[in-house]
Each structure stands twice: as C-alpha cells, then as structure tokens.
Amino acid sequence: MNPSRSIPSLYPQAAGIPAEYDIPTPVSQENYLLDGRLEPWRGEMQTITSPIMVDAGAGPAPRIIGTCPVLDETAALAAVDAAVKAWDQGCGAWPTMRVTDRIRCVEEFATIMSEKRDEMVRLMMWEICKSLPDARAEFDRTVEYIHGTVDALKDLDRTSSRFVIEKGIYAQIRRAPLGPVLCMGPFNYPLNETFTTLIPALIMGNPVIVKTPRMGKLLYGPLLEAFRQAFPAGVANVLYGDRRIIAPIMKSGKIGVMAFIGSSRAADALRLMHPHPHRLRCILGLDAKNAAIVMESADMELTVRELLDGTLTFNGQRCTAIKIVFVHESRAAELLDRLGAGIKTLPLGMPWDDGVRITPLPEPGKTAYLTELIADAKAHGAEVVNPGGGQTAMTLFSPAVLSPVSGAMRAYSEEQFGPVIPVVPYTDMATPIDSIMNSSYGQQMSIFGSDPATVAELVDPMVNQVCRVNLNSQCQRGPDTFPFTGRKDSAEGTLSVSDALRGFSIRTLVAAKGTPGNKALISDILRQRRSRFLSTDFLL
Numbered sequence: 001m002n003p004s005r006s007i008p009s010l011y012p013q014a015a016g017i018p019a020e021y022d023i024p025t026p027v028s029q030e031n032y033l034l035d036g037r038l039e040p041w042r043g044e045m046q047t048i049t050s051p052i053m054v055d056a057g058a059g060p061a062p063r064i065i066g067t068c069p070v071l072d073e074t075a076a077l078a079a080v081d082a083a084v085k086a087w088d089q090g091c092g093a094w095p096t097m098r099v100t101d102r103i104r105c106v107e108e109f110a111t112i113m114s115e116k117r118d119e120m121v122r123l124m125m126w127e128i129c130k131s132l133p134d135a136r137a138e139f140d141r142t143v144e145y146i147h148g149t150v151d152a153l154k155d156l157d158r159t160s161s162r163f164v165i166e167k168g169i170y171a172q173i174r175r176a177p178l179g180p181v182l183c184m185g186p187f188n189y190p191l192n193e194t195f196t197t198l199i200p201a202l203i204m205g206n207p208v209i210v211k212t213p214r215m216g217k218l219l220y221g222p223l224l225e226a227f228r229q230a231f232p233a234g235v236a237n238v239l240y241g242d243r244r245i246i247a248p249i250m251k252s253g254k255i256g257v258m259a260f261i262g263s264s265r266a267a268d269a270l271r272l273m274h275p276h277p278h279r280l281r282c283i284l285g286l287d288a289k290n291a292a293i294v295m296e297s298a299d300m301e302l303t304v305r306e307l308l309d310g311t312l313t314f315n316g317q318r319c320t321a322i323k324i325v326f327v328h329e330s331r332a333a334e335l336l337d338r339l340g341a342g343i344k345t346l347p348l349g350m351p352w353d354d355g356v357r358i359t360p361l362p363e364p365g366k367t368a369y370l371t372e373l374i375a376d377a378k379a380h381g382a383e384v385v386n387p388g389g390g391q392t393a394m395t396l397f398s399p400a401v402l403s404p405v406s407g408a409m410r411a412y413s414e415e416q417f418g419p420v421i422p423v424v425p426y427t428d429m430a431t432p433i434d435s436i437m438n439s440s441y442g443q444q445m446s447i448f449g450s451d452p453a454t455v456a457e458l459v460d461p462m463v464n465q466v467c468r469v470n471l472n473s474q475c476q477r478g479p480d481t482f483p484f485t486g487r488k489d490s491a492e493g494t495l496s497v498s499d500a501l502r503g504f505s506i507r508t509l510v511a512a513k514g515t516p517g518n519k520a521l522i523s524d525i526l527r528q529r530r531s532r533f534l535s536t537d538f539l540l
C-alpha cells in the first residue's frame with residue numbers, strides 16, 4: 001500500500017477505472033444450459049455485487065455488476081433428466097463415442113473458450129477480485145489443463161489398445177465412464193478448480209451437470225454457447241443456484257460421481273443425500289490448514305519470500321495456502337521482523353492496479369471474521385506484530401501477522417482462508433509435529449531448513465500425515481501433472497492431469513479363454529472394427 005493513502009482511498013473513482021477492465025453496465029445472465037439449449041429463466045434472480053467499492057461521487061459503495069438465475073428444483077431435475085438421457089444407461093452417443101471424437105469435441109470447446117479470455121478475466125476481477133495477472137494465469141492454466149488432459153487420455157488409450165494375456169486368458173482392459181457427474185467448484189478458483197474435474201469427467205464419456213460456484217458465476221456466461229456448440233445435447237448442463245438445486249440432484253440417486261471442492265461438512269451432508277451412497281463415487285478437495293515449520297537452520301531470506309507467497313497469494317484464499325507457521329524460538333524475532341517488512345512491500349489495491357498483491361475479499365462478512373480471529377488471539381495473549389496489520393475498510397483487509405499463537409486461539413485451528421498469518425514459536429520440534437499429527441487436516445506442509453539430518457528426520461514422519469511435503473518451498477497444487485490430494489478432512493481421491501481421468505472412470509475388461517474359437521471371434525471383431533471397446537486402433 002502506498003503509505004500516504006488510507007485504505008478507503010484505494011477504492012476507485014468511477015471515472016478512474018481503466019476502460020478495458022470496467023463493467024459499467026451490469027451483465028444480465030438470463031440463460032442456463034440445459035439439454036443442449038440455452039434455456040431462458042423467468043424465476044428468481046440473484047443480484048451480483050462486486051467486492052470492489054466504487055466511488056461515483058458519494059464515497060466508495062458496492063457496485064452491482066450483474067444478475068443471474070437462482071434455479072429451482074424443477075430446473076435441477078430437468079438437468080438430471082438431460083444427463084440421464086445423454087447417458088442412456090451407458091448406451092448414449094457420448095459414453096459410447098470413440099475417444100478421438102470426444103477429444104475433437106473437447107478441443108473445439110477449448111478453441112472457443114480461448115476467444116473469451118479477456119471477457120472472463122474481467123468478470124473474474126470484478127466478481128472475486130483476483131488480480132489481473134492471477135486471473136489471466138488461472139485462465140491460461142485451465143486451457144493448458146484441457147490440452148494436457150487430451151494428451152494424457154491419448155496415452156491412456158494407447159496403453160489400453162493392446163491385449164493382455166495372462167494364464168491363458170485374453171483380455172482387453174479399458175477405462176469406461178461411470179455415469180452422470182455433478183461438478184461443483186469453489187469461488188477462489190472459479191474456473192480452474194471446476195474444470196479440473198469437469199474436463200476429465202467429460203472426456204471419459206460421462207455427461208456432466210455443473211453447478212457454478214458460490215461466487216464467480218457470471219464468468220460462466222461467456223462459456224454457455226461454447227458448451228452448447230461443442231458437445232451433444234445433455235452432455236454438459238450448466239446450472240446457477242444454491243443448495244436448493246444440489247439437494248434434489250443428489251436425492252435423485254441418479255448421479256454416479258460427485259466432484260466437490262469445498263468444506264468437508266458440506267461434502268458429508270451432500271453424500272448422505274444420495275439414496276445409495278455406495279453407488280456414488282466422490283472426488284473431493286476439502287479443508288486444509290497447511291503448516292510451515294521454520295527450523296533453526298532456515299535460510300531466512302528464502303523462507304520469508306516463500307512464506308509471503310504461500311500465505312498471501314490471492315489474499316491467502318487458496319486451499320493450499322500456508323495457514324500456520326511454526327518457527328524455532330531462536331529465529332522467531334528475525335522471522336517476524338522480516339515478514340512485517342515484506343508485507344509492507346505488498347501493495348493493497350484493485351485487481352487491475354499494477355503490482356497489486358492484496359485485493360478486496362469477496363466473501364460476505366470476511367473482514368469481520370478475520371477481525372474476530374485477531375481479537376480472540378489478542379485475548380489469549382498474541383499481538384498483531386506488523387504495524388497496520390488487520391486494518392480494514394469494507395472489503396479490504398491489510399495482512400496481519402499474529403504472534404505468539406497458541407493452541408487456545410481460534411487462529412491456531414480454524415482455516416482462516418484470508419490474510420492472517422498465525423506464527424507459533426517453538427523450542428521443541430515435538431510441538432509442530434504433534435500439532436500436525438493431531439490436526440483434522442492432511443493436505444500439505446512446508447519445511448524450511450538447510451541441515452540435511454534434521455530435515456530428513458522431519459520428512460519421514462510428515463509424509464504419513466500430509467500428501468505433499470515441500471522443502472524450502474511454499475505449498476502449492478501445481479504442476480498439474482503432480483498428484484493433488486490429502487488425508488483426513490482434506491480430500492478424497494487424487495487429482496492430476498492423469499489421475500483425474502482415472503477418478504472419473506472405472507477399469508472394465510472384456511476377457512476370454514484363449515481357445516481357437518475365441519481367438520477367431522476376437523480377431524474378426526478387431527479386423528472388421530465391429531466394436532468400439534474391443535479395438536486395437538492406436539491413437540496418434
């Protein structure tokens with residue numbers, strides 16, 4: 001933040017918003033995508049207000065940026081019917097389509113989507129306040145993910161195009177789709193996190209219902225026509241709404257896979273709505289409270305750089321963010337000083353401001369919640385150690401470093417999902433180890449240290465607590481070819497470009513004893529290309 005500017009003055013004047021990033025007139029999203037049609041909605045509408053306060057002359061005030069449907073149970077069940085029809089008990093055109101043809105549809109979709117980059121990035125900035133470079137990066141990463149998925153599927157298909165012969169039995173083993181999928185992503189990566197389940201689900205032959213995220217809904221508008229053009233009717237259905245549409249979809253019992261990124265509590269409730277939970281596969285990305293342990297031997301310059309990125313990228317609103325820092329007491333003062341100095345260099349502002357690092361928080365009531373966390377920590381003996389930390393004006397919140405944090409404080413165990421950095425000084429390594437072992441979360445952690453013996457001693461117990469141990473590096477999901485998962489309340493199933501293809505499919509085989517009659521039968525089927533499953537065609 002420019003020290004001469006107060007936080008409220010960081011909100012823009014209406015006339016000062018760069019024209020290319022402005023949304024001067026609200027976007028009216030009147031359609032949703034159902035069974036290959038852009039269906040107009042005449043019912044309840046949601047008004048979307050940006051977390052960016054705009055000063056049109058009377059001081060910063062919320063700006064309405066659009067409206068979109070709040071669909072009801074009837075619309076939700078119509079989407080289930082459309083997906084069920086496209087599935088057609090596994091005999092629909094999409095689940096039985098040749099892989100090359102499905103790939104062609106997905107590539108066509110990616111091409112049309114790429115033309116929408118600027119429009120979607122602009123909406124992302126206004127809806128969730130992701131900075132311009134980060135919004136662009138999310139878009140580009142998503143397109144790259146689509147292409148990566150296509151390549152991974154080609155690989156998978158090539159491997160499956162050969163027969164296995166074992167103990168005299170001939171088999172062709174392929175991955176087959178599972179049936180209608182419900183995809184629900186979070187607000188913080190409204191495009192990427194939804195697409196990392198949606199694209200693999202689709203390309204494996206499953207019809208999909210997408211429920212747009214809680215925030216980050218309008219940016220789906222430009223994609224509806226792309227979905228409509230690229231996929232057969234009923235294969236991709238896009239709905240706007242809230243729990244009122246999710247419950248009937250789950251209760252219908254017709255969903256084969258639920259892909260959900262959100263809280264473990266919501267995931268549990270949704271799973272139980274399915275009348276046959278054993279028929280439901282869940283791919284879940286859930287809660288996390290990733291810890292960093294800063295050892296005596298840490299390179300403090302590198303550590304602070306990684307911690308600032310790890311805790312404050314997109315205001316700490318990443319499931320992979322570092323959400324608690326343990327530091328050896330001998331290095332605590334130095335760490336706190338450097339973190340404070342580092343935070344001073346991170347500009348607060350609007351998503352399009354050059355070099356901005358901290359932007360308004362889109363969740364309603366978020367700054368009040370973070371303020372409560374700080375008050376609770378103070379009541380239990382911690383302080384905000386960086387000057388200006390925790391100052392707030394409407395949706396802007398200046399990052400706060402809290403120390404010394406202890407187990408009695410809410411900031412120790414709650415997933416703050418925002419720019420508050422709880423720091424716990426320790427003397428005995430048992431403190432962070434016990435905390436991680438007793439935590440309900442198990443996604444990732446980071447170790448900062450340069451002594452091979454002590455680092456290695458910590459790695460071994462930690463790999464059985466979390467699913468990624470980062471050495472002298474912040475926690476993160478990428479590269480997207482790496483497995484992304486978690487233990488305990490943090491995840492179910494693994495996502496990566498190739499793992500996701502497995503998640504949305506099931507290994508299925510056609511097998512036969514290798515008798516002369518069966519060999520002749522299979523040879524004929526292959527030679528005459530009579531089957532899509534039994535085929536040795538090789539994808540290039």
Ligand code: G3H
Nearest residue numbers: 318319320475476477478
């Ligand atoms: O919010 C969870 C995201 O998947 C994290 O991805 O580590 O690349 O920011 P990231």
